[in-house]
Amino acid sequence: xxxxxxxSRLTRLFEKLKEQDRAALVTFITANDPNPELFRxxxxxxxxxxxxxxxxxxxxxxxxxxxxxxxxxxxxxxxxGVTIDxxxxxxxxxxxxxxxxxxxxxxxxxxxxxxxxxxxAQAAANAGVDGVIIVDLPPExxxxxxxxxxxxxxxxxxxxxxxxxxxxxxxxxxxxxxxVYYVAVKGVTGTKSADMTEVGAxxxxxxxxxxxxxxxxxxxxxxAQAAEVARFADAVVVGSAIVDIIADGIDDDYRPEAGLSxxxxxxxxxxxxxxxxARSVDGAEA
Amino acid sequence: xxxxxxxxxxxxxxxGHFGLFGGRYVAETLMPLILEVERAYxxxxxxxxxxxxxxxxxxxxxxxxxxxxxxxxxxxxxxxAKIYFKRDELNHTGSHKINNCLGQILLAKRMxxxxxxxxxxxxxHGVATATVCARFGLDCVVYMGAKDIERQKPxxxxxxxxxxxxxxxxxxxxxxxxAMNEALRDWVANVDDTYYLIGTAAGPHPxxxxxxxxxxxxxxxxxxxxxxxxxxxxxxxxxxxxxGSNAIGLFHPFLDDADVRLIGVxxxxxxxxxxxxxxxxxxxxxxxxxxxRTFLLQENGGQIKDAHSISAGLDYPGIGPEHSWLHxxxxxxxxxxxxxEALDAFQLCSRLEGIIPALEPSHALSYVGKIAPELPxxxxxxxxLCGRGDKDVFTVADALGIEMGGEL
Ligand SMILES: Cc1ncc(COP(=O)(O)O)c(C=O)c1O
Numbered sequence: 001x002x003x004x005x006x007x008s009r010l011t012r013l014f015e016k017l018k019e020q021d022r023a024a025l026v027t028f029i030t031a032n033d034p035n036p037e038l039f040r041x042x043x044x045x046x047x048x049x050x051x052x053x054x055x056x057x058x059x060x061x062x063x064x065x066x067x068x069x070x071x072x073x074x075x076x077x078x079x080x081g082v083t084i085d086x087x088x089x090x091x092x093x094x095x096x097x098x099x100x101x102x103x104x105x106x107x108x109x110x111x112x113x114x115x116x117x118x119x120x121a122q123a124a125a126n127a128g129v130d131g132v133i134i135v136d137l138p139p140e141x142x143x144x145x146x147x148x149x150x151x152x153x154x155x156x157x158x159x160x161x162x163x164x165x166x167x168x169x170x171x172x173x174x175x176x177x178x179x180v181y182y183v184a185v186k187g188v189t190g191t192k193s194a195d196m197t198e199v200g201a202x203x204x205x206x207x208x209x210x211x212x213x214x215x216x217x218x219x220x221x222x223x224a225q226a227a228e229v230a231r232f233a234d235a236v237v238v239g240s241a242i243v244d245i246i247a248d249g250i251d252d253d254y255r256p257e258a259g260l261s262x263x264x265x266x267x268x269x270x271x272x273x274x275x276x277x278a279r280s281v282d283g284a285e286a
Numbered sequence: 287x288x289x290x291x292x293x294x295x296x297x298x299x300x301x302g303h304f305g306l307f308g309g310r311y312v313a314e315t316l317m318p319l320i321l322e323v324e325r326a327y328x329x330x331x332x333x334x335x336x337x338x339x340x341x342x343x344x345x346x347x348x349x350x351x352x353x354x355x356x357x358x359x360x361x362x363x364x365x366x367a368k369i370y371f372k373r374d375e376l377n378h379t380g381s382h383k384i385n386n387c388l389g390q391i392l393l394a395k396r397m398x399x400x401x402x403x404x405x406x407x408x409x410x411h412g413v414a415t416a417t418v419c420a421r422f423g424l425d426c427v428v429y430m431g432a433k434d435i436e437r438q439k440p441x442x443x444x445x446x447x448x449x450x451x452x453x454x455x456x457x458x459x460x461x462x463x464x465a466m467n468e469a470l471r472d473w474v475a476n477v478d479d480t481y482y483l484i485g486t487a488a489g490p491h492p493x494x495x496x497x498x499x500x501x502x503x504x505x506x507x508x509x510x511x512x513x514x515x516x517x518x519x520x521x522x523x524x525x526x527x528x529x530g531s532n533a534i535g536l537f538h539p540f541l542d543d544a545d546v547r548l549i550g551v552x553x554x555x556x557x558x559x560x561x562x563x564x565x566x567x568x569x570x571x572x573x574x575x576x577x578x579r580t581f582l583l584q585e586n587g588g589q590i591k592d593a594h595s596i597s598a599g600l601d602y603p604g605i606g607p608e609h610s611w612l613h614x615x616x617x618x619x620x621x622x623x624x625x626x627e628a629l630d631a632f633q634l635c636s637r638l639e640g641i642i643p644a645l646e647p648s649h650a651l652s653y654v655g656k657i658a659p660e661l662p663x664x665x666x667x668x669x670x671l672c673g674r675g676d677k678d679v680f681t682v683a684d685a686l687g688i689e690m691g692g693e694l
Contacts, residue, residue, distance in 0.1 A: 112588070
C-alpha cells in the first residue's frame with residue numbers, strides 16, 4: 001500500500017487530546033438538514049459548543065445502514081436537493097471561519113462513484129475536508145477511492161463491528177487511517193443502546209493490535225453514555241440523538257421553531273461536558 | 287467492448303467481480319456474515335449429499351423438471367419462428383423462485399440459522415420463501431413494499447397462510463428497492479440467528495452466483511429437452527428481467543454456445559423516454575446499490591431513482607451484476623417492453639394458449655411477438671414462462687378498467 005497520511009488536522013487533534021488525557025467528541029449532523037440556514041448555524045456553532053470533530057452526513061436515497069432518524073434526515077436534505085457540491089461548499093465556507101476542527105464526511109458510495117473518486121478526493125481536499133467514512137465500502141472494495149484520498153492527504157476511516165472477529169480485524173486495521181470507528185451495536189444507527197462492558201472489552205482488544213485512535217459510535221444517546229465511553233475510547237460519536245432534536249423541532253415544512261439551534265448546541269455542550277470530565281475523579285457525575 | 291474469450295461461464299473472480307460489476311459493497315457488520323455464507327456455500331458445493339438433497343426436493347417438492355411446451359397456437363398466430371415455453375410457472379408456488387429458495391434454505395439449515403428474512407416485489411419470492419420456511423420449520427419474515435402489498439394481495443394472504451410475518455415498508459416508492467433496504471437493516475440487527483434469503487441474482491457476492499447456480503437448472507433441463515424435441519440446440523432464448531434470476535438461469539448453460547441468441551427483456555413501464563420505467567440497462571448507468579456494482583436507474587448526483595412497472599416483480603431500479611457484464615461483453619441483448627405491450631401479451635397468451643401468464647414473463651412474450659414473425663419456421667425460440675398470472679388478475683382488471691366486485 002502506498003504511504004498513508006501521517007500528519008493532518010486529525011492526527012494533531014488526537015495528539016493534543018492525548019496530552020490532555022481526554023477523548024474527542026464527534027458530532028454528526030446531516031448536511032442541509034432541515035434546511036441550509038439552520039444547518040449552517042449548527043455547523044458554525046459546533047466547535048464553540050464543544051465538538052472536537054464534526055461529522056457531516058452526505059445524504060443518500062438508500063441509507064441501508066441507518067435507522068429511521070438518519071433516514072428521515074437524509075430525506076429532508078434530499079427534498080431540498082442537496083448535492084455533494086453543496087456539502088463541500090458548506091465545508092469551504094466553514095473553513096473561512098474555522099481552521100482547526102477536523103471535518104469528516106460520512107456517506108454511501110454511489111454518489112461518490114458518480115462524482116468520480118478522483119474528482120471527489122480533489123474537491124474534498126480543496127474544501128478543507130479531513131477524512132471520509134463510506135459505510136458500504138469495506139476494505140475489500142475501498143481501494144478505488146482510498147488511493148485517491150491518500151493522494152490528497154485525506155483519511156479513509158474504516159468501521160470495525162461487533163461481528164468483525166479477531167481473524168478479520170487485521171484486514172480492517174491494515175487499511176485504517178485517522179482513527180478506527182468501532183460500531184458499538186449490532187444494528188443500524190439510532191435503534192439500540194450500546195452495552196458498555198462489551199464495548200470496553202472490544203476496545204481493549206483492539207488496542208493490542210493498533211496504535212490508531214479508537215472511536216466508538218452507534219447507540220450513544222446521552223451525556224452520561226458519552227462520558228462512560230470517553231473513559232476508555234479516544235473518540236465518542238453521537239449522531240441520531242442530535243438529529244432527533246432537529247426532527248422534533250421542525251414543522252411539516254421543515255421550518256425550525258424558535259431557539260432550535262440553541263437547543264441542539266446546548267445538547268452538544270452537555271455531551272462535551274460529559275466527555276471532558278469523564279476521566280477526572282468525579283467524572284461519573286458529569 | 288467484446289473481447290475474445292474462451293468462455294463466458296467462468297465468472298465471477300474470487301472477490302465476486304464480473305469485470306467491473308458485482309463485488310461486496312456492504313457495511314462492515316455484514317461483511318463477516320457474507321463471507322460465512324460464501325464459505326458455507328463452497329462447502330455445500332463440495333458435498334455430494336447437498337446436491338442430492340436439492341435434486342430430490344426439486345423433483346418431489348417443486349415438481350421439476352418443468353415441461354418444455356410447443357406453443358402451437360402462438361406460433362401460428364405470429365406466423366414465423368417455432369415458439370416453445372419453458373413451463374416454470376408449473377412449479378410448486380407458481381414461479382421459478384422456488385428453485386432458488388430450496389437451494390438457499392438447505393444452505394441456511396446447514397449453517398444452523400433459525401430465522402429467515404427475505405424481500406419480495408410481486409410476492410412470488412416471498413411466497414416461495416414462506417413455503418420453504420414452513421416446510422423446514424424456520425421463522426420467516428418477509429419485507430414487502432406497501433404499494434406491492436396493495437397490488438399483489440393474493441400473495442400476501444398466501445404468505446400469511448404459510449406462517450410468514452409480512453412487514454409492510456412504506457418508505458420512498460414503497461416497492462422492492464425499499465423492501466431490500468429494510469431486509470438489509472434487519473440482517474444487520476439480527477446477525478446471529480438470521481439468514482437473508484435474497485430472491486434474485488443480485489446483492490453482494492456470493493448471492494448473484496449462488497442464485498444463478500440454483501436457477502441454472504432451468505437452462506440445463508432445457509438443453510436435454512430441446513435435444514429430445516428437435517435434436518438440436520434452440521436458436522433464441524428470451525426471458526424477462528427484474529433482478530435477472532430467471533434469465534440468468536435460462537441463459538447461463540448456453541453462454542458458450544455462440545449460435546444461441548440470448549435476449550433479456552426489461553420493463554419499459556410507460557416507455558423509456560417517459561422516464562417512468564424499470565429498464566436498468568436500457569435506461570441506467572453503472573453504480574453501487576444493495577451490495578454490488580451494476581447498472582442502476584439514478585440521477586446525475588448518484589441518488590437512486592424509483593423504478594416504474596405495472597409488474598411488481600420487475601419494478602426494481604437495478605439488475606444482477608452478471609447481466610451488466612454480459613451486456614458490456616455483448617453476449618446478451620437487453621431490450622424492453624412497456625406496460626401496455628405486456629398487458630396485450632398477457633391477454634393474448636390467456637386466449638390462445640389457455641395459460642394465464644404472470645405479468646413478468648408477459649414482457650418476454652411481447653418481445654417474442656416482435657421477432658417471431660420475421661424469423662423462418664425452423665427457427666426455435668424458447669421463452670421462459672417463469673410465473674403464472676393468478677397473482678396479477680387484480681392489477682390486470684384494474685388496468686383494463688374492470689371492477690372486480692361488479693359485472694366482469
Ligand atoms: C414470475 C416472476 N418472474 C420474474 C420475476 C423477476 O425476477 P427475476 O428477474 O429475478 O427473475 C419475478 C419477481 O418477483 C416473478 O415473480
